[in-house]
Amino acid sequence: MSTVVKDLSYFRLRLLELLVSSFPEKVGDTAFVNQRSAHCASAYEQAFKEGNSHDDSIRIVEEILFEGLHFSRFDTVFKVVCREFDRLMSDEEMRPSALRMLPVCEDVFAKYPLIANFQDGPDYELLYTEVTGTIHLWIEENGLQ
Numbered sequence: 001m002s003t004v005v006k007d008l009s010y011f012r013l014r015l016l017e018l019l020v021s022s023f024p025e026k027v028g029d030t031a032f033v034n035q036r037s038a039h040c041a042s043a044y045e046q047a048f049k050e051g052n053s054h055d056d057s058i059r060i061v062e063e064i065l066f067e068g069l070h071f072s073r074f075d076t077v078f079k080v081v082c083r084e085f086d087r088l089m090s091d092e093e094m095r096p097s098a099l100r101m102l103p104v105c106e107d108v109f110a111k112y113p114l115i116a117n118f119q120d121g122p123d124y125e126l127l128y129t130e131v132t133g134t135i136h137l138w139i140e141e142n143g144l145q
Contacts, residue, residue, distance in 0.1 A: 073106075074099070
């Protein structure tokens with residue numbers, strides 16, 4: 001039983017680490033975090049019982065842990081803020097500004113199929129340009145609050 005509790009904490013921490021850095025809009029979704037990490041603990045235990053090594057079991061479970069978390073809207077907005085608006089704000093203001101801009105850009109993101117590896121496809125540059133324009137317009141209308 002202690003192995004499952006230990007693994008649950010491990011998977012929970014891994015998931016929260018990713019959410020904090022790339023999916024901050026999901027950090028407060030405790031039901032999602034609890035369900036996903038508990039499911040991963042069970043899947044790890046099952047994979048290990050089936051004869052997989054620890055490392056192989058972790059690789060199997062990471063597919064579950066990070067399912068649907070391959071393309072980060074926040075990372076895209078943060079990249080735009082850092083590259084295109086770096087002269088307008090200090091380094092310390094960039095992450096908070098990107099967090100503020102994330103909901104502003106939701107309509108832009110809604111136009112694209114944000115699947116795994118989207119950033120490697122031809123539509124990513126269009127998305128990047130639209131996000132840049134949306135943020136630029138928002139700053140013109142509202143200033144850097």
